[in-house]
Amino acid sequence: MRFARRAERIEPFYVMEVGKAAAQLAREHAHGDRPMVFLNIGEPDFSAPPLVQEAAARAVRDGRTQYTHALGLDDLRERIANWYAERFGIHVPARRIVVTAGASAALQLACLALIESGDEILMPDPSYPCNRQFVSVAEGRAVLVPTTAAERYQLSAAKVEEHWTDATRGVLLASPSNPTGTSIHPDELRRIHARVQDRGGITLLDEIYLGLSYDETFGHTGLAIDENVISINSFSKYFSMTGWRLGWIVAPDALVPVLERLAQNLFICPSTVAQHAALACFEAESIAEYERRRLEFRARRDMFIPALNDMGLRVPVMPDGAFYAWADCTQACEKLGVQGSWDFAFEVMKRAHVAVTPGRDFGHAQTSRFVRFSTANSMAHLQEAASRLAGLLH
Ligand SMILES: Cc1ncc(COP(=O)(O)O)c(C=O)c1O
Structure with missing residues (x-):
């Protein structure tokens, strides 16, 4: 074969x-x-904590298991938006939030929506291996840029500048990172994003570990910079729901209908039971x-x-x-x-x-x-x- x-x-x-x-x-x-x-x-x-487990069981018992909207349950998108307001003090409108089958599906959708054949995406070396493959499946090329301990194993604006070529489409960063657990300093992230914007590129920011942040300096979302930062997040890590397969992406308004069309065709919707369960993640308990x-x-x-x-x-x-x-x-x-x-x-x-x-x-x-x-x-x-x-x- x-x-x-x-x-x-x-x-x-x-x-x-x-x-x-x-x-x-x-x-x-x-x-x-x-x-x-x-x-x-x-x-x-x-x-998943008790309220989340109970919410899942209730959804199954009540037969709330049909497909949902491809963008996810409106209630869930609202609760995620509230979480950004309460936890990070920023306004992220629910209409910009697309619920996905984990950060993995969010990354896949973003790459398919934005990367053309031959486009290069800059990433730090070391970084989460699957992120390179999402780029590759979209016919792009991941360019690994070696990083140092002094750079917290993250890209810097200077390195983005140095490695940018005519083929470069943007950057894919994870903060905090897997495998290092280190984040990009917010000032450096601003500088990186500014360089990328100057060149008409995209800033994809994988913030799947952001909820598990232990340092005031770094525990901020890149979404605070401007609405062109595309942030990927997940219920897998902070919310302890790996196998439930649920995540989300916050996208600029213009990208949402494109993600929606792709999501409708590729996934129909994220798991309905997981979405009903995830509503309970945001209860005070x-x-x-x-x-x-x-x-x-x-x-x-x-x-x-x-x-x-x-x-x-x-x-x-x-x-x-x-x-x-x-x-x-x-x-x-x-x-x-x-x-x-x-x-x-x-x-x-x-x-x-x-x-x-x-x-x-x-x-x-x-x-x-x-x-x-x-x-x-x-x-x-x-x-x-x-x-x-x-x-x-x-
Ligand atoms: C940096 C990073 N991004 C994305 C993922 C994928 O997570 P999910 O379970 O939400 O698909 C992982 C999982 O380990 C990860 O470490």
């Missing part, structure tokens, strides 16, 4: 592949005294629970990252959001006599029973030196992992 070139171009999502290897190893050692601690998983270890979880994520960061630094797995920039640690394993590789983060990850999985993600997925520049730890695991598991890793690397 012959497959389409666009499908052949898609690289495997190694996070998933490494996850499979970790699960296999975990099964083989299921009855040992050191069950695998999974620090390779990029999703909250919490499930649910928000209080989400805030407790955010503080828990922060406490885990504050315990785990110094522990990594102490054992020579240096995290060059303290994450200000999300639940990741991007750690340099050069010194640890030398200790274990292995070459590069891929082998290091498998060595750690086998010897310490701690599953981590090698950098390979996230770019090319320095990714063979880095591994990503996810701190979306209980404090007890994180402490156990830290102690096993320290034992291995002492």
Whole structure:
């Protein structure tokens, strides 16, 4: 059978592949005294809180399961708009919010709506691997721009300027980022957006981890800049609803009907049950629970990252959001006599029973030196992992 070139171009999502290897190893050692601690998983270890679960059950029981409007339930779009007002103090009209099947569908819709064949999109290296593939499926080309710790592993206006060519269509940024948990400083984001606007380009901003922000300096949405910033968000992370497949995009007015036409044809609508459930995310009781979880994520960061630094797995920039640690394993590789983060990850999985993600997925520049730890695991598991890793690397 012959497959389409666009499908052949898609690289495997190694996070998933490494996850499979970790699960296999975990099964083989299921009855040992050191069950695998999974620090390779990029999703909250919490499930949807009670009101959200009840709202889903009620929607199913009442038969409210037909297709919705392609843009999503009006009530949900309103509640998301209110959330921007209450949490970020900005006015985002509900008419600019398009509810989607996760940030993944939002990114896909945005790329299909805006990218022509051959268009180049600038992204930081390292960055979330699937974002490159959304560009590729839209026949565009993701251009990975190497970043440094001093830049918080984010693009700068100067780098955007330096790498902009006649083929460049815009930038795709994630703030806070996966795999680094670091954000773009709001002033730098303004400068980047201004450069992009000057060249008639697009600023796509993946803000899926924005709800999980731990630092006043960075916890602001790029939507505050102007209505040409396109922001992608999700119920997956802050709202702990990964498998429910629900997210949204905030688009300039002119883009909404284009997204609507694409969404009608490609998806009909996002999951109706998930949408009814998500209405309950914005109840005071649910928000209080989400805030407790955010503080828990922060406490885990504050315990785990110094522990990594102490054992020579240096995290060059303290994450200000999300639940990741991007750690340099050069010194640890030398200790274990292995070459590069891929082998290091498998060595750690086998010897310490701690599953981590090698950098390979996230770019090319320095990714063979880095591994990503996810701190979306209980404090007890994180402490156990830290102690096993320290034992291995002492
Ligand atoms: C930066 C980033 N963007 C988008 C996604 C996709 O999320 P969703 O579950 O909303 O499709 C992820 C998931 O890990 C992510 O880390």
